[in-house]
Amino acid sequence: MSGAAPPSAPEPVDWAAKNYLVIDDFVGVRQLLRESLRSLGARNIDQASSGGEAMGLLARIRYDVVLCDYNLGEGKNGQQVLEEARVRNLVNPSTVWLMVSAEKSVESVMGAAEHQPDAYLIKPITEGVLLTRLNRVWHRKQVFRSIDQACAEKDYLRAARLCDERIETSRVHELDLLRMKARLMEQSGQPARAREVYERVLEQREYQWARAGLAKIRLANGEFEQARQALQGVIAENRYYIDAYDQLAVAYQNLGKLEEACAVLERAARLSPNSVPRQRNLGNIALRVGKLALAEKAFRKCLAIGEYSVNRTPDAYLGLARVCGRKNDPKEALQLLALAQREFGQDHPGIGLRARITEGLVWHESGDYRRARKTGDDLEAMLNASPERPDVPTCLELATLLFSVGVKEAPVALLCYVIRNNHDNPLLLEEVQKIFDKARMQEEGSALIRASRKEAADLMNQGVLLWKTGKLGDAVAWMRNARKAVPDNQRILFNAAQIMVSHLQQHGYDAALSLEAYEILHHVDGLLPGQQRFAQLMEQLAQLNANMPQTVTAQSAA
Amino acid sequence: MDDTPNAQALFLFLASTAHDMKNSISVLSGTLEHLLAEASPPAAAAGPQRAQMTQMAHMLYQTRRLNDNLMQLLALYKQVGKPEYPFDIQPLDMGQLVEQVAALARVLLASRGIRLELDYDPQLIWHLDEDLVVGVLSHAINNAIHYTCDTVRLAIRETDGWLELRVEDNGPGYPPALLKAGEIATRGTVGGVNFLTNSTGLGLYFSSEVAKMHRHRGRHGSLRLENGGFQGGGCFVLRLP
Numbered sequence: 001m002s003g004a005a006p007p008s009a010p011e012p013v014d015w016a017a018k019n020y021l022v023i024d025d026f027v028g029v030r031q032l033l034r035e036s037l038r039s040l041g042a043r044n045i046d047q048a049s050s051g052g053e054a055m056g057l058l059a060r061i062r063y064d065v066v067l068c069d070y071n072l073g074e075g076k077n078g079q080q081v082l083e084e085a086r087v088r089n090l091v092n093p094s095t096v097w098l099m100v101s102a103e104k105s106v107e108s109v110m111g112a113a114e115h116q117p118d119a120y121l122i123k124p125i126t127e128g129v130l131l132t133r134l135n136r137v138w139h140r141k142q143v144f145r146s147i148d149q150a151c152a153e154k155d156y157l158r159a160a161r162l163c164d165e166r167i168e169t170s171r172v173h174e175l176d177l178l179r180m181k182a183r184l185m186e187q188s189g190q191p192a193r194a195r196e197v198y199e200r201v202l203e204q205r206e207y208q209w210a211r212a213g214l215a216k217i218r219l220a221n222g223e224f225e226q227a228r229q230a231l232q233g234v235i236a237e238n239r240y241y242i243d244a245y246d247q248l249a250v251a252y253q254n255l256g257k258l259e260e261a262c263a264v265l266e267r268a269a270r271l272s273p274n275s276v277p278r279q280r281n282l283g284n285i286a287l288r289v290g291k292l293a294l295a296e297k298a299f300r301k302c303l304a305i306g307e308y309s310v311n312r313t314p315d316a317y318l319g320l321a322r323v324c325g326r327k328n329d330p331k332e333a334l335q336l337l338a339l340a341q342r343e344f345g346q347d348h349p350g351i352g353l354r355a356r357i358t359e360g361l362v363w364h365e366s367g368d369y370r371r372a373r374k375t376g377d378d379l380e381a382m383l384n385a386s387p388e389r390p391d392v393p394t395c396l397e398l399a400t401l402l403f404s405v406g407v408k409e410a411p412v413a414l415l416c417y418v419i420r421n422n423h424d425n426p427l428l429l430e431e432v433q434k435i436f437d438k439a440r441m442q443e444e445g446s447a448l449i450r451a452s453r454k455e456a457a458d459l460m461n462q463g464v465l466l467w468k469t470g471k472l473g474d475a476v477a478w479m480r481n482a483r484k485a486v487p488d489n490q491r492i493l494f495n496a497a498q499i500m501v502s503h504l505q506q507h508g509y510d511a512a513l514s515l516e517a518y519e520i521l522h523h524v525d526g527l528l529p530g531q532q533r534f535a536q537l538m539e540q541l542a543q544l545n546a547n548m549p550q551t552v553t554a555q556s557a558a
Numbered sequence: 559m560d561d562t563p564n565a566q567a568l569f570l571f572l573a574s575t576a577h578d579m580k581n582s583i584s585v586l587s588g589t590l591e592h593l594l595a596e597a598s599p600p601a602a603a604a605g606p607q608r609a610q611m612t613q614m615a616h617m618l619y620q621t622r623r624l625n626d627n628l629m630q631l632l633a634l635y636k637q638v639g640k641p642e643y644p645f646d647i648q649p650l651d652m653g654q655l656v657e658q659v660a661a662l663a664r665v666l667l668a669s670r671g672i673r674l675e676l677d678y679d680p681q682l683i684w685h686l687d688e689d690l691v692v693g694v695l696s697h698a699i700n701n702a703i704h705y706t707c708d709t710v711r712l713a714i715r716e717t718d719g720w721l722e723l724r725v726e727d728n729g730p731g732y733p734p735a736l737l738k739a740g741e742i743a744t745r746g747t748v749g750g751v752n753f754l755t756n757s758t759g760l761g762l763y764f765s766s767e768v769a770k771m772h773r774h775r776g777r778h779g780s781l782r783l784e785n786g787g788f789q790g791g792g793c794f795v796l797r798l799p
Contacts, residue, residue: 026581028581028582028584028585029581029584029585031585032584032585032588032589035588035592036588039595102580102581103580103629104643104644104646104689105644106644108644108646109644109645109646122689123580123581123584124580124583124584124587124588124625125584126588126591126661126662127591127661128657128658128660128661128662128664129658129661129662129692131661132654132657132658132661136654171683172649172650172651172683174649175648175649205647205685205774206773206774206775207647238644238645240644240645240646
């Protein structure tokens with residue numbers, strides 16, 4: 001062999017001193033990997049033969065490197081082990097996670113999945129390849145460390161600036177950094193700047209993730225037909241770019257073409273069946289277009305995957321119950337609803353209400369109007385008993401059901417609540433008007449919508465007026481009350497945070513007020529992620545905090 | 559496209575069997591590599607031990623072939639001409655590409671006393687499917703090791719917007735029949751049963767498909783076999799846009 005120096009190794013990494021975990025259900029492969037690691041000098045190597053065993057070890061020991069096979073036989077698969085380890089914070093951000101599979105997986109191509117391993121390796125794994133990939137991931141992590149930190153703090157604008165800085169110094173990661181930056185621009189509500197980044201990438205090479213990124217921006221912009229064409233182009237170029245299918249389904253849905261959306265998701269689910277959200281979307285759309293067999297299959301698959309997943313949700317149970325109702329089998333539907341409440345009661349406080357709504361729909365759709373009415377009355381009582389309201393889709397579903405079983409006051413109050421909390425969302429106003437129309441309350445409904453909008457607008461304007469006239473203390477107090485009246489109104493929440501930031505800037509730093517502003521912003525981000533005002537206000541707050549080192553220390557010590 | 563439930567079930571069955579076989583092959587080739595690496599270099603070894611090592615090296619070579627064939631079959635099974643493979647290009651510096659290819663060939667080279675000559679710029683970045691290109695190059699090097707006299711040369715350079723990757727040896731060169739098979743494989747038309755019954759043909763066909771999958775601005779990659787080159791033997795030339 002030629003005497004060329006080991007190429008592209010900035011600083012050698014000491015792989016001997018690290019802690020390793022090898023997860024594979026085949027003992028021969030585990031031994032082989034252990035031998036390979038030993039020849040890198042590794043001494044501390046643990047092994048697990050199943051996902052369950054791996055979780056036990058991960059819960060006790062912090063590993064620097066995890067080599068995990070994707071197919072682990074019965075129980076959790078490799079991806080589910082990774083997700084659970086990340087969600088339960090059992091691995092450090094610096095932990096290198098390598099996913100191993102017998103052949104190149106479809107999942108390794110799609111870029112948008114939330115929990116990606118640091119690299120995918122294909123069997124057979126040899127020492128040379130292993131070492132090269134380990135070193136690469138390690139150096140990549142060094143380049144991304146401060147960016148990931150800023151992301152974790154949701155300071156997306158700082159993270160984007162760090163991407164620009166890194167591009168100058170590490171050319172081999174340029175595309176990775178550009179991709180990250182584009183995503184950050186999307187997350188901070190600046191699609192135009194994200195578009196610039198994608199176009200810069202496409203000048204170099206035809207990368208399908210950049211094409212899909214452009215299509216996603218069009219989608220967000222309401223240009224559904226152009227988005228559809230672009231996404232179909234991506235799929236024609238690489239039929240394994242699964243993310244494009246999910247986006248294409250959204251485009252079709254917005255174009256009102258549910259059948260097509262359903263067909264696209266069905267294809268995607270065939271290529272990559274182990275995604276809970278995809279199977280759930282497929283189930284819901286299939287239910288809407290009346291393909292009961294397909295919906296049932298998707299929901300059942302959802303339950304099967306979810307069994308071992310840390311991210312399981314009750315949605316598939318509720319969906320499957322609807323399928324049973326439509327198939328005139330209310331008995332199984334009720335069993336599923338009881339099961340959903342038993343399994344998810346603890347982690348999903350709203351599940352009782354959602355299960356009851358589904359029950360009402362099941363009775364209504366299977367023609368048992370007496371029981372449907374009874375459920376409606378119970379739901380009305382539940383609403384009266386608590387001031388808390390579920391998310392918007394659940395509210396709309398509930399109002400529709402209550403109207404259809406003959407309850408009137410409760411759904412009217414519920415819809416007015418929805419309007420007060422979303423007074424500047426024209427699409428939603430339309431949707432609510434339609435529900436009133438269907439309940440034969442056209443005129444009355446539109447008067448109620450107007451009144452509710454005015455109520456919210458007055459609340460906001462009064463606060464802004466106090467702020468503009470320099471009464472910052474009063475403005476903060478006013479917005480605090482407004483927030484109690486309309487807890488999910490994004491305009492009001494943003495203005496509340498904005499006024500608090502002004503207060504901090506003009507009247508000096510106050511840890512409690514800063515914390516309150518953060519709390520408000522995180523709540524808005526939960527309602528609708530990716531808004532520009534969120535990113536801007538988060539950046540301003542972070543800068544205020546950075547200028548107050550002594551307060552930050554006090555805060556982190558608390 | 560044949561999407562009948564039977565065809566799907568059959569494919570799933572074949573795939574899972576192939577995966578199982580891959581585990582066994584991994585262990586086989588890994589164990590052989592360790593045994594060979596632990597044994598003393600062939601020059602220093604005595605007669606019978608040396609003969610054993612040569613046999614082991616041959617076992618490793620055959621195991622590698624088994625793995626490559628299995629991988630290629632799996633990728634080509636569904637529809638010949640349109641490999642069912644999640645193609646994925648990424649930027650990669652040639653230093654890391656060569657590092658992996660050289661490491662894969664190291665034990666086999668050492669056990670046969672063959673020299674690997676490298677000629678490349680480690681800083682050069684190209685956009686390619688790493689797993690596929692590493693696979694194709696190490697397949698080509700395995701072949702070259704089998705036919706060369708004492709040297710294999712891997713040379714990578716950029717010419718006129720193309721990346722040219724050459725695997726050359728100083729053996730007797732490709733026989734005319736193989737040069738022809740290479741031409742057929744490269745032309746893209748499957749040369750009938752004749753060609754597919756020959757596993758060298760399968761390897762060439764696969765490599766040429768890999769080349770073609772790499773596309774950029776209306777151009778696509780290609781594969782060429784020739785005799786001569788820097789070492790005067792066979793040359794395996796992969797060009798990527």
